[in-house]
Amino acid sequence: MTMRENRLATKPGTDEPGWLTTGERVVYQGRMTVVERNVELPDGSRTRFEVDTSAPFAVAVLIVLPGDEIVLTRQYRYPIDQWIYDLPAGGGNLGESPIDAAIRECEEETGLVAGSIEPLLTFSPNPGRSSWLVHLFIATAVDEGTADLSDPAEQVRVVRMPLAELDALIRAGGIVDPTLLIARTMATARGHLPSL
Template sequence: MSGAEPRWRWLSTRQLHRGRVMLDADEVELPGGAVVAYEVDRSVPYAVATLVLLGGDVLLSRQYRYPIDRWILDLPGGGGTLSETPEAAARRELEEELGLVAHELIPLHTFASDPGRNVWSTHLFFATGVRRGHALLDDPAEQVRLARMPLAELDRLIAEGEILDPSLLIARTMAAAKGLLPPLGP
């Protein structure tokens, strides 16, 4: 590639909404000189999620997701804060949601969940040993249930298109790529 690719130039930011979701409209100048408003989600500094393996089973979250009106399997996780590291946030979320404390967290991957609209990345971790802690769900909109299943069952659900959560799909793939789990099976 020759030369630097053109970038947009930030001009100003206007708050659109502050709540659980924080949306801004940034005024930006495009490389051709046009000025446009671009909506950006700045809800959290980053997100975390943890894939837990216990024996040959995976421990997942089962949660109702209102925007798609269905219960899904996903990973325990959530938003981090500026005062904690991604690993500390992953430990906190694992205990809050499933009442589990990880012996060790192995970093798996960091990805941009929606680089067209979100500024935050998701940090994925892998845990092979856990002990009981205390679930601390204090948000009535968060109803999390522990789902334990053999890894082969998770792989079957992935192959059948039943797993919708991108963090879970990426964590499973990256754990296999790093040799922490076998390759995705049928």
């Protein structure tokens, strides 16, 4: 194995080389951050690739209340020009743990403090373009807290919905947020909720 092949290998002992980053620059920074990276491909050729590095990570919380009632958020999503149901969620801060970010985002968006919270899944929402992961949690006990909706672009409506109604919306194609769909699936897989 050559030095270059060794630097490009993603896992020791595999023959699946990755790309080597040789430089980068921020090409846009606003509500999101886009970095252009200079990369060397396994065959030695070079190219540039843009990556969304907007947050160190993101979090989302599926809140399940007694009686199989789900707490959702309803927000206008400008890129798709649509009001959608989704989960209390947001970006994590540098130095913040995913669970602390999840508890913070839950209270900021819903006014509820997660008292019993556990991880469901960590996944990449867009592995072809973004570098950050989403840490998905489930909360099964909450206390009253204080919502903080000081960002004018975040007009969050809190919705309490019976699980049967959510499932009917999913079956009808009325849920477009992938994190909510993944949370519903993982809650079933982990035994927290009945099958869809």
